[in-house]
Amino acid sequence: xxxxxxxxxxxxxxxxxxxxxxxxxxxxxxxxxxxxxxxxxxxxxxxxxxxxxxxxxxxxxxxxxxxxxxxxxxxxxxxxxxxxxxxxxxxxxxxxxxxxxxxxxxxxxxxxxxxxxxxxxxxxxxxxxxxxxxxxxxxxxxxxxxxxxxxxxxxxxxxxxxxxxxxxxxxxxxxxxxxxxxxxxxxxxxxxxxxxxxxxxxxxxxxxxxxxxxxxxxxxxxxxxxxxxxxxxxxxxxxxxxxxxxxxxxxxxxxxxxxxxxxxxxxxxxxxxxxxxxxxxxxxxxxxxxxxxxxxxxxxxxxxxxxxxxxxxxxxxxxxxxxxxxxxxxxxxxxxxxxxxxxxxxxxxxxxxxxxxxxxxxxxxxxxxxxxxxxxxxxxxxxxxxxxxxxxxxxxxxxxxxxxxxxxxxxx
Amino acid sequence: xxxxxxxxxxxxxxxxxxxxxxxxxxxxxxxxxxxxxxxxxxxxxxxxxxxxxxxxxxxxxxxxxxxxxxxxxxxxxxxxxxxxxxxxxxxxxxxxxxxxxxxxxxxxxxxxxxxxxxxxxxxxxxxxxxxxxxxxxxxxxxxxxxxxxxxxxxxxxxxxxxxxxxxxxxxxxxxxxxxxxxxxxxxxxxxxxxxxxxxxxxxxxxxxxxxxxxxxxxxxxxxxxxxxxxxxxxxxxxxxxxxxxxxxxxxxxxxxxxxxxxxxxxxxxxxxxxxxxxxxxxxxxxxxxxxxxxxxxxxxxxxxxxxxxxxxxxxxxx
Numbered sequence: 001x002x003x004x005x006x007x008x009x010x011x012x013x014x015x016x017x018x019x020x021x022x023x024x025x026x027x028x029x030x031x032x033x034x035x036x037x038x039x040x041x042x043x044x045x046x047x048x049x050x051x052x053x054x055x056x057x058x059x060x061x062x063x064x065x066x067x068x069x070x071x072x073x074x075x076x077x078x079x080x081x082x083x084x085x086x087x088x089x090x091x092x093x094x095x096x097x098x099x100x101x102x103x104x105x106x107x108x109x110x111x112x113x114x115x116x117x118x119x120x121x122x123x124x125x126x127x128x129x130x131x132x133x134x135x136x137x138x139x140x141x142x143x144x145x146x147x148x149x150x151x152x153x154x155x156x157x158x159x160x161x162x163x164x165x166x167x168x169x170x171x172x173x174x175x176x177x178x179x180x181x182x183x184x185x186x187x188x189x190x191x192x193x194x195x196x197x198x199x200x201x202x203x204x205x206x207x208x209x210x211x212x213x214x215x216x217x218x219x220x221x222x223x224x225x226x227x228x229x230x231x232x233x234x235x236x237x238x239x240x241x242x243x244x245x246x247x248x249x250x251x252x253x254x255x256x257x258x259x260x261x262x263x264x265x266x267x268x269x270x271x272x273x274x275x276x277x278x279x280x281x282x283x284x285x286x287x288x289x290x291x292x293x294x295x296x297x298x299x300x301x302x303x304x305x306x307x308x309x310x311x312x313x314x315x316x317x318x319x320x321x322x323x324x325x326x327x328x329x330x331x332x333x334x335x336x337x338x339x340x341x342x343x344x345x346x347x348x349x350x351x352x353x354x355x356x357x358x359x360x361x362x363x364x365x366x367x368x369x370x371x372x373x374x375x376x377x378x379x380x381x382x383x384x385x386x387x388x389x390x391x392x393x394x395x396x397x398x399x400x401x402x403x404x405x406x407x408x409x410x411x412x
Numbered sequence: 413x414x415x416x417x418x419x420x421x422x423x424x425x426x427x428x429x430x431x432x433x434x435x436x437x438x439x440x441x442x443x444x445x446x447x448x449x450x451x452x453x454x455x456x457x458x459x460x461x462x463x464x465x466x467x468x469x470x471x472x473x474x475x476x477x478x479x480x481x482x483x484x485x486x487x488x489x490x491x492x493x494x495x496x497x498x499x500x501x502x503x504x505x506x507x508x509x510x511x512x513x514x515x516x517x518x519x520x521x522x523x524x525x526x527x528x529x530x531x532x533x534x535x536x537x538x539x540x541x542x543x544x545x546x547x548x549x550x551x552x553x554x555x556x557x558x559x560x561x562x563x564x565x566x567x568x569x570x571x572x573x574x575x576x577x578x579x580x581x582x583x584x585x586x587x588x589x590x591x592x593x594x595x596x597x598x599x600x601x602x603x604x605x606x607x608x609x610x611x612x613x614x615x616x617x618x619x620x621x622x623x624x625x626x627x628x629x630x631x632x633x634x635x636x637x638x639x640x641x642x643x644x645x646x647x648x649x650x651x652x653x654x655x656x657x658x659x660x661x662x663x664x665x666x667x668x669x670x671x672x673x674x675x676x677x678x679x680x681x682x683x684x685x686x687x688x689x690x691x692x693x694x695x696x697x698x699x700x701x702x703x704x705x706x707x708x709x710x711x712x713x714x715x716x717x718x719x720x721x722x723x724x725x726x727x728x729x730x
Contacts, residue, residue, distance in 0.1 A: 068695045072482045093696040097483035233567055234587045236678035373697040378675055385679035412697045
């Protein structure tokens with residue numbers, strides 16, 4: 001049976017006016033950041049409280065697993081913290097339910113501080129406004145295993161740069177290894193369709209369009225890879241964690257990642273690290289995929305000025321820059337990516353990846369539509385799996401996925 | 413003397429108003445306490461049952477007739493959710509898998525723990541070690557158990573390494589729809605063996621030894637004695653195990669979720685009904701009304717399962 005579900009918290013919301021005095025106690029919720037960045041956040045909160053002596057911030061951190069469920073329960077129960085770490089797909093339903101503050105109205109003056117693409121990433125089709133401050137961005141290259149490339153007779157210094165090259169190399173690698181080594185371990189996700197140049201949604205945001213000819217073409221290519229064993233046999237049930245593990249254990253030859261992964265390779269898989277190849281993401285659009293994090297303000301906060309001031313404080317250029325130096329993420333504030341930290345080479349792989357990623361972020365796109373819910377991701381994944389297994393043609397599978405996602409969109 | 417006590421008992425239990433008024437205050441207080449005390453003792457339990465069982469149950473039934481979503485209060489939609497279920501392929505897949513789980517897991521969990529209990533029933537040196545060993549999976553966390561089995565059944569795991577070593581070739585335990593489901597069933601059986609073994613051990617301890625001795629004197633061998641003495645003696649325990657394991661099997665979630673992943677296996681073909689409730693009803697865009705309708709179906713089926721098992725038991729009794 002479903003757990004005890006609380007009713008809506010009513011509409012006793014606070015004011016959307018953020019111009020008052022910054023005072024009172026607010027609660028700030030992060031997403032699985034306490035374990036590694038406790039001192040950073042404690043310092044940040046101390047700085048804020050020093051700047052605004054009448055304000056106090058209570059920090060809570062939630063585990064990564066089930067974060068959306070926690071937000072959902074809190075939002076329904078009226079106990080959502082005043083300031084919340086969110087991703088765009090979490091913001092969309094909260095904005096629709098009137099729980100996320102429209103920053104264009106309440107904090108529009110800060111817009112110019114952020115990269116335009118990042119500011120737009122928390123806008124929701126069908127709604128006017130921007131519903132979270134952009135926080136950190138992430139993107140990364142494609143890692144490949146030079147040893148596996150070499151053993152298959154491929155040039156380890158010439159990794160694939162286009163989709164055609166990727167598919168050709170993958171088939172050759174599978175053929176040479178007699179199906180023992182796959183090149184990829186994951187089925188295409190919505191961002192893969194986006195990067196391949198498939199239009200994902202109509203302009204109004206009222207329907208999905210990834211079943212067009214280009215989408216069918218991508219899925220057909222993946223079907224060929226699957227049949228040739230160039231796609232790992234367990235790809236249909238893979239998760240990002242399991243694909244990462246496959247690459248770590250050298251069961252697959254390529255995997256997308258970020259600068260964070262290099263440290264992991266060095267520590268957990270020294271043999272892989274010795275043979276690691278780094279190449280840019282493959283994209284038909286010329287724009288890489290990026291992941292965006294945001295910080296939203298709860299419309300029901302009783303301390304709107306303090307909540308908005310703190311959300312801005314967490315995401316301003318100075319704090320984002322200092323956070324980026326602690327972990328391999330990238331700031332979303334204007335000009336920050338021009339800092340020497342993101343432009344000056346020192347010969348290390350970490351710096352090379354960081355510089356390349358920072359460069360690509362200036363034009364990168366968050367290909368995952370904000371309205372694409374977890375349920376929709378499952379629908380697409382299942383449709384892709386049916387096509388790869390040959391139970392449905394790629395066209396039929398994508399048509400069904402679009403139909404299912406459109407239905408879920410209407411119900412959301 | 414005996415009859416006087418018996419005759420006065422009802423009068424003590426239900427005194428008339430006049431007698432109550434005439435009684436001394438201390439006795440009245442005692443009588444009041446006799447009425448209120450049981451309720452006071454039961455109150456915490458009743459509160460827990462009310463808040464954590466009855467309220468969610470009633471709430472789920474009510475929600476099943478609405479289009480409630482996580483962040484949106486729903487409105488009454490009658491049987492629309494149940495009608496939609498009839499046309500939802502994933503619901504039928506879930507129903508098929510949950511039913512199949514019952515059909516495969518329940519007979520195994522009725523018979524295998526009984527055989528195991530017979531093996532470890534004897535008092536021989538070192539038998540406590542085996543009893544503890546067989547019970548270990550019961551106390552192990554299901555997440556840990558699931559992960560261990562995933563590692564073992566992976567394409568590069570222990571089981572496939574052994575199969576390859578003997579020349580059998582790799583088997584897609586975690587990539588084939590049916591192998592994945594049966595692997596999850598095997599884990600459920602493996603994890604449940606020890607639990608039901610303990611229940612059977614208690615039942616076997618109550619089987620009179622004389623019956624076995626008499627059967628042995630009559631020339632019955634071990635198999636005959638098992639079928640004619642042990643099985644009838646533990647039949648009611650077998651029914652209990654069947655009832656418990658069938659409800660648990662129909663509501664299976666963890667094993668399949670851990671092994672098949674959040675999508676429920678390739679193309680969701682290994683989804684069970686409870687996984688479907690989790691998938692459709694949770695998250696910020698979860699359809700609480702629809703998930704509640706699936707929950708109501710699960711409730712009805714489990715009640716029917718229990719009734720069937722109990723009915724079969726009564727038939728046997730006759």
